[in-house]
Amino acid sequence: MPPSLEWLYELPWAAALRESDDVYPFIETLHVLSITIIVGTVVAMDLRVLGVILKQEPVTRVGRALLPTTWYGFLIMFLTGVPLFAAQALQLYSNPAFRLKILLLALAGINAGLFHFIVYRTVRDWDDSPAIPLSAKVFAANSLFLWSAIIVSGRLIAVFHAH
Amino acid sequence: MPTDTAVLTWIEQTAISSAVRQSDWAVMALEAVHLLGLSLLGGTAVILALCAVRHTVPTLTTFVVELRPVARIGFILMSLSGALITWSMPFKYYNNSAFQWKMMLLLCALIAAYRLVSKPSRILALVSLLLWLSVGFSGRLIGFL
Numbered sequence: 114m115p116p117s118l119e120w121l122y123e124l125p126w127a128a129a130l131r132e133s134d135d136v137y138p139f140i141e142t143l144h145v146l147s148i149t150i151i152v153g154t155v156v157a158m159d160l161r162v163l164g165v166i167l168k169q170e171p172v173t174r175v176g177r178a179l180l181p182t183t184w185y186g187f188l189i190m191f192l193t194g195v196p197l198f199a200a201q202a203l204q205l206y207s208n209p210a211f212r213l214k215i216l217l218l219a220l221a222g223i224n225a226g227l228f229h230f231i232v233y234r235t236v237r238d239w240d241d242s243p244a245i246p247l248s249a250k251v252f253a254a255n256s257l258f259l260w261s262a263i264i265v266s267g268r269l270i271a272v273f274h275a276h
Numbered sequence: 277m278p279t280d281t282a283v284l285t286w287i288e289q290t291a292i293s294s295a296v297r298q299s300d301w302a303v304m305a306l307e308a309v310h311l312l313g314l315s316l317l318g319g320t321a322v323i324l325a326l327c328a329v330r331h332t333v334p335t336l337t338t339f340v341v342e343l344r345p346v347a348r349i350g351f352i353l354m355s356l357s358g359a360l361i362t363w364s365m366p367f368k369y370y371n372n373s374a375f376q377w378k379m380m381l382l383l384c385a386l387i388a389a390y391r392l393v394s395k396p397s398r399i400l401a402l403v404s405l406l407l408w409l410s411v412g413f414s415g416r417l418i419g420f421l
Binding site: 138139141142145146148149150151152153154156157160166167169170174175177178179182260261264265267268269272 | 304307308311312314315316318319320321322323326327332333334338339342343345346409412413416417419420
């Protein structure tokens with residue numbers, strides 16, 4: 114257990130949140146709803162890149178309509194996720210489902226970053242063309258898989274939770 | 277009421293009900309599927325509500341048509357997994373006031389969603405979002421009552 118996590122765990126507001134009966138599940142619900150916002154917009158964007166839906170709309174236009182909402186979802190996810198973690202830092206640090214979830218989140222971030230900096234740079238060439246590069250589709254399929262796995266591993270945290 | 281008890285007892289004694297109830301992992305797996313469905317259906321609801329408020333390009337009408345299969349898959353996943361979970365523990369859910377609230381709010385949210393799709397308006401979009409939020413919160417509360 115790293116000392117920084119013990120410090121986080123012992124913070125007065127983290128302890129207060131840990132001992133509250135109603136605030137913790139309230140924040141938890143907001144956290145799940147923020148993931149809903151992220152996954153809903155990300156899935157729609159991924160399905161557009163895969164050429165499944167919104168085929169008449171250019172990829173960049175779909176991205177402009179959806180991605181700001183994704184970022185708001187991320188903001189709420191972190192603002193709710195950090196206090197949830199702090200309150201249960203000791204238990205979550207050794208929880209295999211939590212570790213898996215953080216790993217998958219990091220992979221989803223790397224996947225999105227690589228998509229943006231490698232594939233999306235040439236988006237003008239395939240913005241409204243039916244021939245979407247295979248590399249773009251691979252990133253989109255990865256994203257669909259990773260976000261599904263993040264939701265499932267998030268649910269599994271409660272199963273492995275030590276009281 | 278005795279008739280309620282008879283129906284609930286019958287549900288509880290069906291093979292599928294006891295199979296789900298007695299399994300170590302079935303309810304947990306169904307809850308994970310329920311959350312996957314929620315993210316597809318809830319995510320679509322948020323996108324549509326925000327489009328109704330902000331007037332985006334692509335338009336609300338485009339998103340309504342194009343996201344319909346996504347929302348439909350989400351709805352099927354949610355209702356199948358939710359029905360199985362409820363079916364496995366009929367007494368627990370029937371007598372749970374958070375569950376009763378959730379079902380009523382869900383009905384209102386579905387009506388609002390259908391109206392929003394056929395006749396978009398900002399007020400309705402806002403009402404729809406608030407209803408979905410309250411469905412989420414009452415769902416979380418089920419485990420606390």
